[in-house]
Amino acid sequence: MHTVWKGSISFGLVNIPVKLHAATEDRDIKLRQLHKKCKSPIKYKKTCENCNEEVTKDDIVMAYEYAPDKFIELDEEELEKLRKDQEGKAVDIINFVQLEEIDPIYFDRSYYLSPGDGGGKAYSLLRQSLADSGKIGLAKIMIRSKEKLAVIRPYQDALIMETLHYPDEVRAIQEVPNIPEGADLSKKEMDTATLLINQLTEAFEPEKYTDDYRTALMELIQEKVSKEGGVEAKQADNVVDLMKALEESIKKTKPKKTPATGRKKTPAQERKKA
Structure with missing residues (x-):
C-alpha cells in the first residue's frame, strides 16, 4: 500500500513513528472526451x-x-x-474527545496508520488505550502543503486517521434557502412516519450496498466493446519530412534574380558596328 506521509504522532511523552496510507479510493469510471471528427483525446x-x-x-x-x-x-x-516549517513538526494529539461529539459534516478523508520502524509497541499502546477509554485523539497534521485537523481512533486491529474540515470551512445552515421553520404535523402523521422508520431499521452492513449506476455503466461499456470493437485514436503526426524541410529552406534562402538593364549584344552585332 502506497505511503502518502511519514512522520510521528506524540501524546504526552510517547512518540510513535508512523506512516500514512489512503484508506479509500475513487472507483468512479473515468470517461475521456474525444474529438468527434478524428476520435483523438481532447487536451487542455x-x-x-x-x-x-x-x-x-x-x-x-x-x-x-x-x-x-x-x-x-x-x-x-x-x-x-x-x-x-510545518512539515517538520510531529503530529501532536491536542486532546481527547468522544467520537459522538463530532458531527459527520466535519469529516473529510480517511487514512490508515501503520507503525514506522521501532514504533510497534507505542502504536499498540495508543490503539489499546483509545479502545479501552472509548475516546479518540484530536490532532493537527500537515498533508500536501495543507494543515488539517484530524482525529485518530482505533479501527479493527489498526489505527485510522480521519481529516476534518475546520469550522470556517463548513457553510452556515442559514445560507440554505427555503428551509421551513416549523410545520403543523398531526399526531397521526408523526406516528405513521415513526412506524415506517422502525420497519425499515436494521443493522448497517456496508457489504450489502453497491454502486448500481457504476455497475450498469461498466456492463454497457463491455457490451459496446464486444459488439463494436471501439475506436482507435489517431496519433498526431510529429515526424518531420527532412527532405521537404530542406527544400523549403532552400527556396526561402535562394537569392532573387535582379532584372537585366539591357540586352547583351551578339558578336555579329559588335562587328557590324565596327
Whole structure:
C-alpha cells in the first residue's frame, strides 16, 4: 500500500513513528472526451487571456487575489519555507474527545496508520488505550502543503486517521434557502412516519450496498466493446519530412534574380558596328 506521509504522532511523552496510507479510493469510471471528427483525446492547455498565448510551467507564478483583479505574488521560496516549517513538526494529539461529539459534516478523508520502524509497541499502546477509554485523539497534521485537523481512533486491529474540515470551512445552515421553520404535523402523521422508520431499521452492513449506476455503466461499456470493437485514436503526426524541410529552406534562402538593364549584344552585332 502506497505511503502518502511519514512522520510521528506524540501524546504526552510517547512518540510513535508512523506512516500514512489512503484508506479509500475513487472507483468512479473515468470517461475521456474525444474529438468527434478524428476520435483523438481532447487536451487542455493553459493560456493567458491577455497575451492570447499558451504558457508553460516556467511562465506561471503563484498569487493571491486580495481584492477583485488585484493580486499579491507569493514567491515559491516563501511558500516552500512555510511548508518545511510545518512539515517538520510531529503530529501532536491536542486532546481527547468522544467520537459522538463530532458531527459527520466535519469529516473529510480517511487514512490508515501503520507503525514506522521501532514504533510497534507505542502504536499498540495508543490503539489499546483509545479502545479501552472509548475516546479518540484530536490532532493537527500537515498533508500536501495543507494543515488539517484530524482525529485518530482505533479501527479493527489498526489505527485510522480521519481529516476534518475546520469550522470556517463548513457553510452556515442559514445560507440554505427555503428551509421551513416549523410545520403543523398531526399526531397521526408523526406516528405513521415513526412506524415506517422502525420497519425499515436494521443493522448497517456496508457489504450489502453497491454502486448500481457504476455497475450498469461498466456492463454497457463491455457490451459496446464486444459488439463494436471501439475506436482507435489517431496519433498526431510529429515526424518531420527532412527532405521537404530542406527544400523549403532552400527556396526561402535562394537569392532573387535582379532584372537585366539591357540586352547583351551578339558578336555579329559588335562587328557590324565596327
